[in-house]
Amino acid sequence: NSILSSVLPAPEDPILSVYYACRDDPSPVKLNLTAGTYQSEEGKPHVLEVVRRAEQQLANDLSWNKEYLPLNGLADFNKLSAKLILGDDSLAVKENRVVTFQCLSGTGSLRVGAEFLAQHHQQRVIFVPNPTWGNHPNIFNMAGLSVEHYRYYDPETRGLDFKGLLEDLGAAPSGAIVVLQACAHNPTGVDPTFEQWEKIRKIVRSKSLLPFFDNAYQGFASGDIDSDAQAVRMFVADGDECLIALSYGKNMGLYGERVGSLTIVCKSEDVAKKVESQVLLVVRAMYLTPPIHGAAIVTTILKNSDMYKDWTIELKGMVDRILSMRQELYEALQARGTPGDWSHIIKQIGMFSFTGLNEKQVRLMAKEHHIYMTYDGRISIGGLSSKTVPRLADAIHAVVT
Numbered sequence: 001n002s003i004l005s006s007v008l009p010a011p012e013d014p015i016l017s018v019y020y021a022c023r024d025d026p027s028p029v030k031l032n033l034t035a036g037t038y039q040s041e042e043g044k045p046h047v048l049e050v051v052r053r054a055e056q057q058l059a060n061d062l063s064w065n066k067e068y069l070p071l072n073g074l075a076d077f078n079k080l081s082a083k084l085i086l087g088d089d090s091l092a093v094k095e096n097r098v099v100t101f102q103c104l105s106g107t108g109s110l111r112v113g114a115e116f117l118a119q120h121h122q123q124r125v126i127f128v129p130n131p132t133w134g135n136h137p138n139i140f141n142m143a144g145l146s147v148e149h150y151r152y153y154d155p156e157t158r159g160l161d162f163k164g165l166l167e168d169l170g171a172a173p174s175g176a177i178v179v180l181q182a183c184a185h186n187p188t189g190v191d192p193t194f195e196q197w198e199k200i201r202k203i204v205r206s207k208s209l210l211p212f213f214d215n216a217y218q219g220f221a222s223g224d225i226d227s228d229a230q231a232v233r234m235f236v237a238d239g240d241e242c243l244i245a246l247s248y249g250k251n252m253g254l255y256g257e258r259v260g261s262l263t264i265v266c267k268s269e270d271v272a273k274k275v276e277s278q279v280l281l282v283v284r285a286m287y288l289t290p291p292i293h294g295a296a297i298v299t300t301i302l303k304n305s306d307m308y309k310d311w312t313i314e315l316k317g318m319v320d321r322i323l324s325m326r327q328e329l330y331e332a333l334q335a336r337g338t339p340g341d342w343s344h345i346i347k348q349i350g351m352f353s354f355t356g357l358n359e360k361q362v363r364l365m366a367k368e369h370h371i372y373m374t375y376d377g378r379i380s381i382g383g384l385s386s387k388t389v390p391r392l393a394d395a396i397h398a399v400v401t
């Protein structure tokens with residue numbers, strides 16, 4: 001008699017099923033453009049040189065030990081992470097109304113924030129963009145929030161559906177939580193302009209919505225840490241509340257180290273203290289304390305001005321390589337006379353391109369050309385190289401003609 005035999009299989013995850021299909025494809029020329037990780041020009045996982053240096057320094061530093069961190073993680077890490085997103089001279093930080101928790105990368109930070117909101121916020125509705133990163137609904141549903149969508153992308157213009165976005169946020173119930181991707185929107189590669197952000201801020205504040213920023217790609221949109229933080233800083237500058245989940249997965253290439261932070265900006269020091277005490281209860285019940293290694297790497301880099309500078313140079317290098325891959329792919333399609341306007345490939349921002357290929361074409365790309373992408377037609381530009389661009393362009397040309 002089995003207690004567990006009545007468990008039903010989970011529904012297939014569309015992203016993972018493409019990933020497995022690629023893994024099981026024996027073709028020597030297969031190309032995996034599904035995952036949002038930056039690869040080197042040789043198509044290999046890329047570890048930043050400054051990360052290697054920080055790890056060497058840590059290995060030689062005998063003052064480190066393996067005791068538990070505090071529930072909220074490394075204190076210096078939290079201070080430096082708040083500074084990274086809010087800026088050097090943030091008034092909210094000076095006024096002690098910001099609390100930061102070292103969490104398990106972007107996902108863990110979103111989950112801890114969601115769990116806290118599900119327990120303490122009256123309005124349990126959370127709005128995410130349509131489309132958005134596929135894991136957002138899972139994270140928020142699991143925490144007990146009810147997920148709704150706001151219009152974001154217009155397939156006709158391959159740009160932002162700004163009117164739809166404002167209408168949907170304007171019609172959201174007062175107090176609803178709204179997830180805003182801080183920059184380099186996944187999967188569309190389409191971000192609001194700063195003027196549009198200001199209009200979004202006004203509507204969010206006038207409707208008393210609670211902004212929850214997902215900041216998974218800081219630095220990956222423009223190549224500059226501060227420019228990419230601008231939208232978040234506009235909201236923080238008005239003195240009102242918000243939550244921010246920050247990931248070091250992409251901008252430091254620390255995907256598997258699971259290092260990130262949840263920052264909560266409150267209206268007063270008193271509120272911040274109460275919020276902190278409740279988030280610590282959530283953390284304690286979920287995993288007690290966060291892991292040391294990734295946070296130690298990040299702290300070593302952010303603390304040291306030479307290493308910080310070297311990091312920003314390497315980050316800019318990754319962004320520039322992605323930009324040149326966009327350009328090469330666009331030019332390769334132009335050279336083949338591939339029907340359609342492909343300028344969105346060079347206009348879109350960040351790690352991904354939303355190609356506009358439909359599911360049937362995506363399946364053909366896999367079956368006939370051994371090139372894998374998500375069913376919504378999203379490719380990871382960070383997974384391309386000058387060697388693989390011509391094959392990708394040939395395959396796109398073949399499936400659209």
Ligand code: PMP
Binds near residue numbers: 105106107186248255
């Ligand atoms: N948010 C968005 C928009 C993402 O694209 C990702 C990674 N794909 C994450 C959060 C979380 O990434 P991680 O947990 O690895 O930091």
